[in-house]
Amino acid sequence: MLRILLPAIPLVLAVFGPLLPLNAAPEADPLLGPENGHPLGTDALGRDVLALVFSGGTSVAGMTLAALLLAYLLGVPLGLFAASRRRRGTDEAVLRVLDILLAFPGLLVLMVLAAAGHREPATLIVAAAVLQLPAVTRIVRAAALAPGCRTAVEAMYLQGMPWWRIQFGYVARSALGPVATDAGTRLGIVLYLLASANFLGLGLPGSAPDWAVVIERNATALFSQPLAVLVPAALLAMLCVGANLTVDRYLARLR
């Protein structure tokens, strides 16, 4: 029950929250306590905390999903390509180039992008996706090596079936299991990266109604208006822990 509720509450807020007619504009006095017509008080910018709770999950959830989709959109063809080359040199070259990327922690790359003036959500999503590329490609390649060697593939090749039909129609389908498993763990990694980037001010602007940004704006007011920090922090924690525990349980069942 707990395992379902943990990720479900923040997810429901992220998906349906923005549909509610709540006003997250800075209109009231800053840092009011609860019971001033604001059930959770207001934040440092004078925004209703309850409204922020309902509207702040969409950005982080949406960006995470977009980055994951993009990572697999790029990584799956690249992994299949590396695995299907008969010459090991091409395969090796793809892996080594990606190894170079693997060296850099996500936050470091996002810091450099922010310093160069790139803080748009689109840049953040592309960067987060590219950072996952080495791992995704490796996993797809490893999963596609064995099915790519089967006689069925040899037969299709001899019949003159085009490369992409063999790869996407047959090999990719057999490699789906490990890739799905990887996507589960990667969800946590991307979520963590994007939330941390928003907290450090490397992504969304300081006025954005995003849980991580709200936490950053109000962190100094932890003593006077703790609700403005603790409620979004609790929701982010539930989302991250819930996603990880759900994936963990799913993986344990697979084994």
Place this chain on the structure above:
Amino acid sequence: MRFLLTRFAVAVGQLAVVLLAAFGLTALLPGDAAAVIGGERASAEELAVLRDQLGLDRPLPQRFGDWLGALFSGDLGRSLVTGVPVSTELAQRFASTAILTGLAMAVLFPLAAAVGVTSGLREGSRTDRLLSAVTVGLHAIPEFVLGLLVVAAFSVYTGLFPATTVGADGIGLLAQPAVLVLPVTVLLGAQLGDLARQVRIGVAAHSGSPSARHLRLLGLDERTVLLRHVLPNALAPLIQQSARTIEGLFSGALVVETLFSVRGLGTGFIEAVQNRDFPAVQGYVLVFAILIITVNLLGDLLAHRFTPQRERAAC
């Protein structure tokens, strides 16, 4: 030998990417770097001086060469905000970060070993499941969220530990151990899970292995089997994970230092990014990247040394 060579080549490639990226930061800015650095209020003369200082009128390859030359003689330029040489600022801020991450490591490795052995020997038990749920949970929560929850619990509501390290700096941090408790705890929380899980898997696999059973049949007591035979076998895969962990601690330091107002490399880096202080950003990028490249290289080389036979998947 072939592995060593390719691995070194990758490290050199990584270093080249870092150098190019750090240089490209100023060279490839949209528009003119002098205009960005000088700001909107800079006059034409000020911009001309800046351009001259930055050497923007010279061709790109020559600028890269000059920059590299200065770099190897230890000259990282001066901060645009404070005017202090970047190398001096890096040296001043190094101590705080080293104390934070060093202390976290000193606690982390024994703690992860203890947690991993405890749950590995009781695989599938209630203790095992509880420990793994806690470590997975701690690992999943981003440091800034965990940090604020910890500050709320131990500082705002109970007043047990201070919420910031303001007033203590560098070596001074060690004089006031209380200020270090919460930052180090947060750093640990994020990294404990992965490391403990590796120990747990290794211990569980090796303590049930035929060789361990044979040793028990020979009459060796459980302690000797565990410490002399199971743990050493379980630790080899841990080396690469340790490299990841150290990398994670550096990333974590960015967040934890911001949260607890530590004057370290992490906060310096973030300030430099927010102020668009390019020479300082270059310095921090180089320091962090070189640390991480070195740690990963060492991790891979040591892991290769302790697990020489690798399987190769091929048709």
